[in-house]
Amino acid sequence: MDFAIEPVAEDALLLRFGDGIDIDLNARVHAAARAIRAAKLPGITDIAPAYATLLVRFDPLSRGGDALPESVTKILDRGFQQGDEPEASSPRKPATQHTEIPVCYGGEYGPDLGTIAQRAGMTPDQVIERHMRTEYTVAMLGFAPGFPYLLGLDSALHTPRRANPRTRVPAGSVAIGGAQTGIYPRELPGGWNLIGRTPLVLFDSDRDPPCLLAPGDCVRFRTIHANELRRLAERGT
Numbered sequence: 001m002d003f004a005i006e007p008v009a010e011d012a013l014l015l016r017f018g019d020g021i022d023i024d025l026n027a028r029v030h031a032a033a034r035a036i037r038a039a040k041l042p043g044i045t046d047i048a049p050a051y052a053t054l055l056v057r058f059d060p061l062s063r064g065g066d067a068l069p070e071s072v073t074k075i076l077d078r079g080f081q082q083g084d085e086p087e088a089s090s091p092r093k094p095a096t097q098h099t100e101i102p103v104c105y106g107g108e109y110g111p112d113l114g115t116i117a118q119r120a121g122m123t124p125d126q127v128i129e130r131h132m133r134t135e136y137t138v139a140m141l142g143f144a145p146g147f148p149y150l151l152g153l154d155s156a157l158h159t160p161r162r163a164n165p166r167t168r169v170p171a172g173s174v175a176i177g178g179a180q181t182g183i184y185p186r187e188l189p190g191g192w193n194l195i196g197r198t199p200l201v202l203f204d205s206d207r208d209p210p211c212l213l214a215p216g217d218c219v220r221f222r223t224i225h226a227n228e229l230r231r232l233a234e235r236g237t
Contacts, residue, residue, distance in 0.1 A: 105196035112193035146185035146203025165191030199232035
C-alpha cells in the first residue's frame, strides 16, 4: 500500500497512510505498527498509532538511525505486498484485547442522551441499544492520557460536538463527538455529548500498564443501573 514518511523532528518520523477517519485505514496503521515492533529495529523508542498516521520515535545517535526510513519502508513494502496485511512479518502478533465497559446511561450521568435521541428521531432507549450493539475499535489514545477514540459508532448516532463545551466533564463520562465515541479518563473540559458514565478507571499512573485500553483493542459497552455504578466506583474498579 502507499504511504509517505515525513521527518517531524530529529528523533521522530511520521508515516502517513492517508487522511480522514476510516476504520479500514486505521486497521492498516495498526498492522504497520505491529510489523515495525516485530522487526525490533535498533534505536526505536516509541511507536504511536493515530487515525491515519504512525509516529515512530527513535534515538538519533543509535546505530542505524540514519537508515531508519529505508528500513521501515522495506519492512512495510514486504508486509503490504500485493495488498496483504503485514501479519506475515509479525508472527508474534498479540491476541486482540476485548474489554467490556459498564455504563450507566442517561440521567445525571448522560445529560445529552435526550438531545442525541431527538436529533436521531429515536427514543433514549433506542440510542442506548444502538450504542451497545457495536463492537468498537480503539483507533488511538489522545487528548489526555488514556482517552480512547473509538471507531464503529452507528451512523444514526453521529452528532456534532456541542457549540458550548463544558469546563468540567466528570471522569468516566462516555460521550459522542461527531462520528466517534470516547471515554473521559479524568475530569476535563470537553465539548462531546455526554450519554453515560463508567466506573472503570481508564488511566492510573501507578498501574502497569497505566492505560486500561490500548490502540487496536476492541470494546463493547453494557448498561448498568446507578446503584451498580456507585458500588463499582466505591470498589475502585
